[in-house]
Amino acid sequence: MRKLLIILVLLLTPLAFAQDLYIANSANWQNIYSAGLYSALNGKDFKFLVSAKHTEILINEIPRDPIKITVIESDRVPYVKRYANRLASAGHNTDTILISEETGNLDLAKKLTQVDDYIIVNPVFGYDAISAAPLATKTNSYVLFATPDNINELTAFFDETPPANITIIGDIEETVKKELSKYNPRTIDEGNRFSNNIALAEEFREKFKSEQAILTNGEFLENDVFFAGKTNQPIIFIGKDRIPTASENYIKTSPYKVFVVLGNDLFGSAQLVKEQSGKPVLIKFAKGTTNAGGYRSVQGLDIYPTPQLELLLSLEAIFYNADKKRVDMIIRNEKTARTFATSSIIIQDQTTPIVTLGDNNAERLSGFEVRTLSYPEDLSEYTTKNLTAQLIVSYGESQDTIEKALTATVPLPIVSEQNLCDLDITRATYNEKTQRFQISVTTNKPCYTRVTLTDLTVNDTQINAQSEVTYVDGKQNVEIKQRMDSVDIADNPNLNVNARFGSEQKILIKEINKTFPFKTEMTISIPIIIGSLAITLLATLITLALWKRKSKQQH
Numbered sequence: 001m002r003k004l005l006i007i008l009v010l011l012l013t014p015l016a017f018a019q020d021l022y023i024a025n026s027a028n029w030q031n032i033y034s035a036g037l038y039s040a041l042n043g044k045d046f047k048f049l050v051s052a053k054h055t056e057i058l059i060n061e062i063p064r065d066p067i068k069i070t071v072i073e074s075d076r077v078p079y080v081k082r083y084a085n086r087l088a089s090a091g092h093n094t095d096t097i098l099i100s101e102e103t104g105n106l107d108l109a110k111k112l113t114q115v116d117d118y119i120i121v122n123p124v125f126g127y128d129a130i131s132a133a134p135l136a137t138k139t140n141s142y143v144l145f146a147t148p149d150n151i152n153e154l155t156a157f158f159d160e161t162p163p164a165n166i167t168i169i170g171d172i173e174e175t176v177k178k179e180l181s182k183y184n185p186r187t188i189d190e191g192n193r194f195s196n197n198i199a200l201a202e203e204f205r206e207k208f209k210s211e212q213a214i215l216t217n218g219e220f221l222e223n224d225v226f227f228a229g230k231t232n233q234p235i236i237f238i239g240k241d242r243i244p245t246a247s248e249n250y251i252k253t254s255p256y257k258v259f260v261v262l263g264n265d266l267f268g269s270a271q272l273v274k275e276q277s278g279k280p281v282l283i284k285f286a287k288g289t290t291n292a293g294g295y296r297s298v299q300g301l302d303i304y305p306t307p308q309l310e311l312l313l314s315l316e317a318i319f320y321n322a323d324k325k326r327v328d329m330i331i332r333n334e335k336t337a338r339t340f341a342t343s344s345i346i347i348q349d350q351t352t353p354i355v356t357l358g359d360n361n362a363e364r365l366s367g368f369e370v371r372t373l374s375y376p377e378d379l380s381e382y383t384t385k386n387l388t389a390q391l392i393v394s395y396g397e398s399q400d401t402i403e404k405a406l407t408a409t410v411p412l413p414i415v416s417e418q419n420l421c422d423l424d425i426t427r428a429t430y431n432e433k434t435q436r437f438q439i440s441v442t443t444n445k446p447c448y449t450r451v452t453l454t455d456l457t458v459n460d461t462q463i464n465a466q467s468e469v470t471y472v473d474g475k476q477n478v479e480i481k482q483r484m485d486s487v488d489i490a491d492n493p494n495l496n497v498n499a500r501f502g503s504e505q506k507i508l509i510k511e512i513n514k515t516f517p518f519k520t521e522m523t524i525s526i527p528i529i530i531g532s533l534a535i536t537l538l539a540t541l542i543t544l545a546l547w548k549r550k551s552k553q554q555h
Contacts, residue, residue, distance in 0.1 A: 020067055023058070024048035025083045026074035029221065029306050030123055030145055031104040033133075035072040036227035038108040040137040041115060044070075046227050050304055055080045059090050068093045072108070076101035105145050106153060116164040117141040120172065120180065126306030127218030127237065128170035131197040133226040134214075134234050135204050141167075148175045155179050170196050174459040192398035193218065193309070194244045197237045204234035205254070213254075215273060215281075216262040220303040225262060233260070238269045243276075244401045251277050260284055263303070309397055310335045313406045316370060317506045318345075318389050320379055323417045327357055327375045328509070331393060331406070336367040338463075341395040342402065343373060347412065349385045362399040366463040370450065372500060372508070387412040417510055421447035423472070423501045428453075428516040430484065437465070437480040438521070439497060446473040449501035450508055451480060457491040458484060469505055492518050 022044045024035035032048045039046035069092050071084040084094040099107045121128040123145035166185035190196050218237045258280045261270040274281045316330040340362040347354045357375035390409045396402040427440035439451045453465040465482040495516045500508035
């Protein structure tokens, strides 16, 4: 019988702090993260509150030692107002640092006079901040969250206090990137959170000769790991149910001697790590606390959730096109994030498999895009059967990080293009004022269509911009909303237009593709037209009056 290969670790945490303690009191993960870094860079112990109930639990865990407790508290959404007063009533020496709910991250940066190295991340992607935490605390760097809304405040701070080094991690907004370019930052952006995470982990390992690494999924903050100022452990991301390929390869080939997994919900992945690496794997699943030398009950880890990249695909339709002899599957990206998907479809007669169809390469879907994936296959001899499709659509944020799956077994209807409408695309223009494309189409009979602009370059990234399914009858314009600046327009000399159409709203069986030169148009409103005519008329009347007056004077 095989021995248990995973060691469950219960850490005894005696809360007898040897130095000043900082406590974060905020319901905002960015403020908790910022307070943790601020504490670590100041060489202080740190705890954070995770709920209103926790405010009383933590009081009972802190011994009455002659240490000072500083509460870093949100001005708008703390778990309890003026927590320092409550601690003082329990006999503690306390102080408060009040920070803004919106600008707390930068507020604390301004107090760190001994720091001039900074790491920049997009707060939309909390996992990049988690990846950066060990390197930040170890190299005396502070992590700043940068968005188009606060970039002016950040650059004003840098102009007043020039940074020595700036490192940008992950995907940040184009406007932010442009504003930061004047500080000559270095950038770590390998295309997805796992590859970015590995780049940071390896940089940390090489710089500090680490022999142990923390394994987590990047979905939460945990105090003792992320905000320990002297930690010598980088963080490596794994999934809950599987390990992404990039992380798996790094774990297999890296020279780490032991791994520590945070949380027992990653037990399955911990087993995979052990099997693949052959190295010891410890699981930190809870904490035990002591108070004045006495043992207290076992408690769960204090963790705080961070924003996650939301990915979700749904099945809109699947059918067999008897005329084109192919299976068409329509899937919808339900979220804003770009998603890569690869499919495997077993066509069955009842429960008897006929053929397996699938993708050789992952397909890219832009945010909220609906995509029709086509698989050539002649099923003519089976069209009288009760066909079903058993499908698995695996997807993730990049081609190398496929970690989710859409599964279903559904009937496979047989459809034909005969007697359907014909549709033509006659014109494509862009209105800079309304920020919308107008695609002109004509049909010989009523039908439904969805129009897509494929491989449109926006912010140096290729996307597909798409209309809603539109009912058309005769000549009509189909509208696609898409913001583009002058640089984007210059980057798109041509527009590639695809229209799928059919008699049913969800079964758009036919398609047409055309390419048009990029043309812009301006909308002139009725009031502007009337105003222009009035001005012209007034000018004409004034000119006529002056002419008549001059004629009378001459006579």
